[in-house]
Amino acid sequence: DAKTTQPNSMESNEEEPVHLPCNHSTISGTDYIHWYRQLPSQGPEYVIHGLTSNVNNRMASLAIAEDRKSSTLILHRATLRDAAVYYCILRLGTYKYIFGTGTRLKVLA
Amino acid sequence: GAVVSQHPSWVICKSGTSVKIECRSLDFQATTMFWYRQFPKQSLMLMATSNEGSKATYEQGVEKDKFLINHASLTLSTLTVTSAHPEDSSFYICSARDRRGGGLNQPQHFGDGTRLSIL
Numbered sequence: 001d002a003k004t005t006q007p008n009s010m011e012s013n014e015e016e017p018v019h020l021p022c023n024h025s026t027i028s029g030t031d032y033i034h035w036y037r038q039l040p041s042q043g044p045e046y047v048i049h050g051l052t053s054n055v056n057n058r059m060a061s062l063a064i065a066e067d068r069k070s071s072t073l074i075l076h077r078a079t080l081r082d083a084a085v086y087y088c089i090l091r092l093g094t095y096k097y098i099f100g101t102g103t104r105l106k107v108l109a
Numbered sequence: 110g111a112v113v114s115q116h117p118s119w120v121i122c123k124s125g126t127s128v129k130i131e132c133r134s135l136d137f138q139a140t141t142m143f144w145y146r147q148f149p150k151q152s153l154m155l156m157a158t159s160n161e162g163s164k165a166t167y168e169q170g171v172e173k174d175k176f177l178i179n180h181a182s183l184t185l186s187t188l189t190v191t192s193a194h195p196e197d198s199s200f201y202i203c204s205a206r207d208r209r210g211g212g213l214n215q216p217q218h219f220g221d222g223t224r225l226s227i228l
Binding site: 097 | 113115141143145151152153154155158166200202203204216217218219220221222224
């Protein structure tokens, strides 16, 4: 199965942009890339997803490499409420979602 | 919108007890629901996928007789941990995918999880 690799932790200053990387070198052509974030003792919250093209929504942007072997989640202005564990996930086929180990983002005031 | 309610949020019970966890999509219909397990400081592990009206598909290593999943309607799935033992203690999280547009390009919406502690 394809899997994702993320740094264990990252830090950012408040109000600054954050780029969270994810490697998925074994991704296949039909695997969607999803990003979720999780606060302690809560279920994950959807952030963004894409297949090939870059995607923007009100929460973040997703930049997907041309060869699709990596992607970057971009938070344009980090706030304290953005501190969470961010998961880069591959959706394999219709039903199978493979969670990576996640990046713990710390936002400094 | 897209709210998933999971109940109960916390369960403490004796070894040998069976525990049922409910997962409801409150404002959308979900053809597909997912059940995950998460140990402290670890990532989520998919246990099973359930489609409304059919049997659940379990991931390798997950005992189907131990973790009974029922998905009787488009808004409700249940996970029953049968004869629970201390090693079953974990954080169980469900998610649901909106059926609109065929569901494939819809994100999962997660419940807030159930913390199960078996004494």
